[in-house]
Amino acid sequence: MITFSNTVKRYPNGFEALKGVTLSIAKGEMVAITGHSGAGKSTLLKLAAGIEAASKGSVLVNNQNLAEIKETGLGVLRRNLGLVFQDHKLLFDRNAFENVALPLSIAQFPRADIGKRVRAALDKVGLLDREKAHPITLSGGEQQRLCIARAIVNRPAILIADEPTGHLDQSYGATILDLFKSFNQVGVTVLLSTHDELNLARLKCRRIHLEMGRVAT
Amino acid sequence: MIGAWISAHGQACLRAFKRMGASPAASIISTLVIGIAIMLPLGLYSLFSNVTAAASRLNTEPNVNVYLQVAAKDDDALQTEKRLKAIANVAEVKFVPREVALAEMKRLASMADLLNGLDTNPLPHAFTLRPRATDEASLEQMQKELLALPKVDAVVMDFEWAKKLKRFATFAERLVMLLGAVLALAVVFVTGNTIRLQILTQKDEIEVSRLIGATKRFVRRPFLYFGALQGALAGGVAVAAMAALIWWAGQEVHALTISYGSDFQLQYLNAAQIASIIGIGAFLGWLGAYLSVSLYLRSARTV
Structure with missing residues (x-):
């Protein structure tokens, strides 16, 4: 489903974040990318989401080489991915409902469907009673759950999450990772990066460890 | 599919209205600035078209005078009249014996004494012609044909002032076009700048939208509607201001022309002209927005 073949990512300043990564993630798999800060975890996820382009090698998602996809195709690809960002990237001038509805508006869903899907997604992450709340009034954990609701509202086949437990305490982190596990159990491919070794041990998923831009294990 | 497309455009249009309503003072000021920019060439155009209309009421048709040789007899004049009537561009022939x-x-006091002293009539038979086509090329062709006729001594064409008027009209037309082009650019820049400021306030939304699958077209759409809406409103402002100006100046002009025995009145813009101005305003606003958003998206970090 996601394949990296000898992928290199070099930034304009010359820094090589990925130095020839080759790995494959199968459909329905849950994979955790681990490694120290600067190991290349976020870069790897950005390449998988088509947010950054590889400098060398290739990245295939659903057998599509991302380097060959045009702008419109990239939009379609991202609409079929669920993206959870480390810094949430919520819109603070919109309430929870409107934040979660954004991907559906972009995908031009009918208004009636939007309401149903948004509430279903908010319910899934336990925020149904906060649909009118603005992100500024939500806690860090709630903001993360809101971000997850926005990622799953399109019912994507692939979920990509960059440090979803990064700003959370241990117990809340466990709740979030359990949430990802539940999505994976219904067939969603999950690719996430984390530092949370303790909770990860509980999850029993495949782990890929990165060191200095290379796959270590 | 078509329903979704219409819905997407409807939402983008609605968002454009909301954005305009969100900062009414800034929207009104920008609309007025653009409206004034549109009004300047529009005012010149209106002035030009009114001058042209006034000029068209004057007798600007050139007269062509054909003088026969002094020795030409009455029979020669008769033959010449027939030949003149046979020329295609001659609409009317008036014989002046x-x-x-x-x-x-002799009726002219200054000439009477001088002419009374002559034994013979020094003046030739003459014809005054009214040409059908009055453009320069047709008149020059006609002059050649007339000079080629037998017994014709001279041809005098009185159309220099008509040429001057035409040159003035061409100059005024070009001036209006030049000013229009410069101010159209100003409209594009003003709209572009307004949109640029909007983009800055909605940078996060654009970035997030792009990250979760919005195409550049999706991001651009509400801004394009905003630009077009603002341009159309500015066009409306320019039309309204122009109508007020014509009404204000028209009263004085009418009073003035009545004193000269004319009922000339300044013309208001007609429905087609109003629609064109609003349409052009909308297009320029759209163009400004398109350029501004495209420049931003090109420079934005998100791929």
Whole structure:
């Protein structure tokens, strides 16, 4: 489903974040990318989401080489991915409902469907009673759950999450990772990066460890 | 599919209205600035078209005078009249016999004494012609044909002032076009700048939208509607201001022309012109927005 073949990512300043990564993630798999800060975890996820382009090698998602996809195709690809960002990237001038509805508006869903899907997604992450709340009034954990609701509202086949437990305490982190596990159990491919070794041990998923831009294990 | 497309455009249009309503003072000021920019060439155009309309009421048709040789007899004049009527560009022929010409000249006090002293009539038979086509090329062609006729001594064409008027009209037209082009650019820049400021306030939304699958077209759409809406409103402002100006100046102009025995009145813009101005305003606003958003998206970090 996601394949990296000898992928290199070099930034304009010359820094090589990925130095020839080759790995494959199968459909329905849950994979955790681990490694120290600067190991290349976020870069790897950005390449998988088509947010950054590889400098060398290739990245295939659903057998599509991302380097060959045009702008419109990239939009379609991202609409079929669920993206959870480390810094949430919520819109603070919109309430929870409107934040979660954004991907559906972009995908031009009918208004009636939007309401149903948004509430279903908010319910899934336990925020149904906060649909009118603005992100500024939500806690860090709630903001993360809101971000997850926005990622799953399109019912994507692939979920990509960059440090979803990064700003959370241990117990809340466990709740979030359990949430990802539940999505994976219904067939969603999950690719996430984390530092949370303790909770990860509980999850029993495949782990890929990165060191200095290379796959270590 | 078409329903979704219409819905997407409807939402983008609605968002454009909301954005305009969100900062009414800034929207009104920008609309007025653009409206004034549109009004300047529009005012010149209106002035030009009114001058043209006024000029068209004057008798600007050139007269062509054909003088026969002094020795030409009455029979020669008769033959020449037939030949003149056969020329395609001649609409009307008026014969001026030498005797009539002399009598008219004698009526002029300054010439009477001088002419009374002559034994013979020094004036030739003459014709005054009204041409069908009055453009320069047709008149020059006609002049050649007339000079080629037998017994014709001279051809005098009185169309220099018509040429001057035409040159003035061409100059005024070009001036309006030049000013229009410069101010159209100003409209594009003003709209572009307004949109640029909007983009800055909605940078996060654009970035997030792009990250979760919005195409550049999706991001651009509400801004394009905003630009077009603002341009159309500015066009409306320019039309309204122009109508007020014509009404204000029109009263004085009418009073002035009545004193000269004319009922000339300044013309208001017609429905087609109003629609064109609003349409052009909308297009320029759209163009400004398109350029501004495209420049931003090109420079934005998100791929």
